[in-house]
Amino acid sequence: MSLLSGKVSLGDCELKNILTKIKHGESDWQEVDRLSIIVSMLEHIGSTDAELRDQLIYTSFYRLIIESNHLESELLKELLNACLSELIFKGIGEEETDTVFTRAFSTLLIALILYRDHQENFLSSSTVATIKENLISYINLETDLRGYIAGKGWAHSVAHVADAFGGLVKNPKLNTDCYPEILRTLWNKILISKTVYVHDEEERLLIPILEMLDRGLNVQKAEELIQHLPIELKNQKEQLESEKYWFLVFNVKTFLKSFYIKINSDSKLRTLQKSIEQVLSKIS
Numbered sequence: 001m002s003l004l005s006g007k008v009s010l011g012d013c014e015l016k017n018i019l020t021k022i023k024h025g026e027s028d029w030q031e032v033d034r035l036s037i038i039v040s041m042l043e044h045i046g047s048t049d050a051e052l053r054d055q056l057i058y059t060s061f062y063r064l065i066i067e068s069n070h071l072e073s074e075l076l077k078e079l080l081n082a083c084l085s086e087l088i089f090k091g092i093g094e095e096e097t098d099t100v101f102t103r104a105f106s107t108l109l110i111a112l113i114l115y116r117d118h119q120e121n122f123l124s125s126s127t128v129a130t131i132k133e134n135l136i137s138y139i140n141l142e143t144d145l146r147g148y149i150a151g152k153g154w155a156h157s158v159a160h161v162a163d164a165f166g167g168l169v170k171n172p173k174l175n176t177d178c179y180p181e182i183l184r185t186l187w188n189k190i191l192i193s194k195t196v197y198v199h200d201e202e203e204r205l206l207i208p209i210l211e212m213l214d215r216g217l218n219v220q221k222a223e224e225l226i227q228h229l230p231i232e233l234k235n236q237k238e239q240l241e242s243e244k245y246w247f248l249v250f251n252v253k254t255f256l257k258s259f260y261i262k263i264n265s266d267s268k269l270r271t272l273q274k275s276i277e278q279v280l281s282k283i284s
Contacts, residue, residue, distance in 0.1 A: 046102025050153025147199030
């Protein structure tokens with residue numbers, strides 16, 4: 001039987017009031033109906049109220065899952081299933097609508113659950129594989145790439161899903177044979193021409209890539225993608241209008257420069273550094 005079944009979701013104002021009191025120490029989780037609050041947090045995870053969504057709901061999930069271990073593994077599995085089966089695909093394909101907040105903050109919740117699993121090992125290997133498949137499907141389908149949205153705060157879908165991939169690739173139950181597929185998936189989110197990344201998205205995408213390189217991803221796989229970039233840009237130049245092409249060039253160059261800086265002190269990745277230098281000289 002579901003731990004969350006039958007629980008009634010609170011309205012956003014009531015939820016905000018309760019979480020604010022808990023945050024400020026005026027109440028605690030022992031004084032409230034914990035499961036009803038969690039159902040409500042899940043219901044409002046994509047609220048357009050930045051304070052409720054980011055400072056209260058996400059922060060409360062972080063404290064419950066990471067800092068205090070208040071949520072038992074069966075409940076975490078239920079939350080994970082809700083994210084994978086519904087929330088990360090809510091409104092998928094829409095652009096500049098508010099559903100992006102639900103998708104983006106659900107991937108952050110997945111990242112928290114993966115972190116906890118890394119500590120306590122409660123997810124099965126098949127569940128970890130399912131997370132991988134769903135995250136790949138989600139990032140491939142996500143078209144709303146906005147970072148900070150005036151009046152509503154951070155959406156940051158690309159950065160947030162990159163955080164989830166960062167937790168995923170650290171999981172020892174993930175088959176390392178999946179690394180090349182994940183690398184290509186993340187790489188495709190760098191080759192974006194519809195907008196310019198200006199909120200450090202490339203830095204966040206690098207985190208799981210660097211983690212995979214550290215955990216055994218064949219360096220040649222990354223080198224091949226880097227060395228193919230001039231050809232990719234040449235092909236795209238013939239298809240894109242000028243402004244969109246230069247968006248793409250900017251995103252690629254920014255990513256490569258960040259990549260180079262991150263690996264600059266790693267002697268094991270010298271060949272990768274050389275590849276980046278060569279490609280940057282060709283597209284500068």
